[in-house]
Amino acid sequence: MTTITQTMLETIEEELQRQVARLDQPRTKEFHDMLTYHMGWTGAGAGPLATGKRIRPLITLFSVASCLSKSDMKEIKGLNWLHAKSAAAAIELIHNFSLVHDDIQDNSNLRRGRQTVWVKWGSPMAINAGDALFVIANQAVLDLAEYYPAEIVVGAAKILNDCCLDLTRGQFLDMSYEERTDLTMEDYWPMIGGKTSALLSACTHIGSLLGYAKESEQEAYRLFGYHLGLAFQVQDDILGIWGDESVTGKSAASDLVEGKNSLPVLFALGKNGKFAERWRQGPITYADVGVVSALLVDEGGREFAEKMSELETQKALGYLRQADPQGETGQAMLELANMLLKRNQ
Secondary structure (H helix, E strand, C coil), rough: CHHHHHHHHHHHHHHHHHHHHHHHHHHHHHHHHHHHHHHCCCCCCCCCHHCCCHHHHHHHHHHHHHCCCCCCCHCCCCCCHHHHHHHHHHHHHHEEEEEHHHHCCCCEECCCCEEEEEHHHHHHHHHHHHHHHHHHHHHHHHHHHCCCCCHHHHHHHHHHHHHHHHHHHHHHHHHHHHCCCCCCHHHHHHHHHHHHHHHHHHHHHHHHHHHHCCCCHHHHHHHHHHHHHHHHHHHHHHHHHCCCHHHHHHCHCCCCCHCCEEEEEEEHHHHHHHHHHHHHCCCHHHHHHHHHHHHHHHCCHHHHHHHHHHHHHHHHHHHHHHHCCCCHHHHHHHHHHHHCCCCCC
């Protein structure tokens, strides 16, 4: 890990704690505890494994710094990536707000190996904790006003809130698809565009805006984040069926048993062969997984998903080259993108 990356991660963590501390008051101490627990700072198992990798705020700050390093605008005099730290925190808080609510909606007992907030405090309290993370995120992005003009702050807030609406669209589609048997691949892309790509796209878009990039560069950064998200989600679908459990941290059988409408599944359903016949008979059991996953391979589901992952990877990297990030942080962003796009299977 480079020095700048480590410095940014430490700054992100400090800023997140500062933002969440808005609730650290005598009457709301337990409320504050719910948020610090979910963020991975307190409680059993607290630490780096519980916090996650903070990839989204890191990409945001990489984008800011790489754009500032090549801008010759007078507005940036004295400005650096540290002045955008509240926006990076806002992005991570939105991500975590969505996770708290997702865990309730998916009835998930564990998050990063620990009990989820709703399991510890009940669904009503967890919903409120998620709402608090959402509100604090919006307060955090407004903190940019200390260093940026109003039009830039409003622009960043608009991107963030448009992203949040996209997140809810994607979540709606994901939940509404659960009981359907008539889905096609055309139904898949809008869902993951909302659930996964929207936030990564917001990271690079807000970062380039705060780095005073030209509009054409901002669009290249936005599209880089968007296609990075698509490639990442398709890879996740592949890993969810054929991944190494010791690497992914979850059973490779789980996506099939849960009936997830992943890309390999939707492709094979379109073939209307033996896999589709078995899928429509009812839930897949753990005992069935070996045979069913083999049918997916035989009918081209895995090969097709791998091709789509590669296609979206090349699109993402193409837009990143077009954005032309500069400096040490530009190189760090390219390395991070390659790490995300080439996970071990």
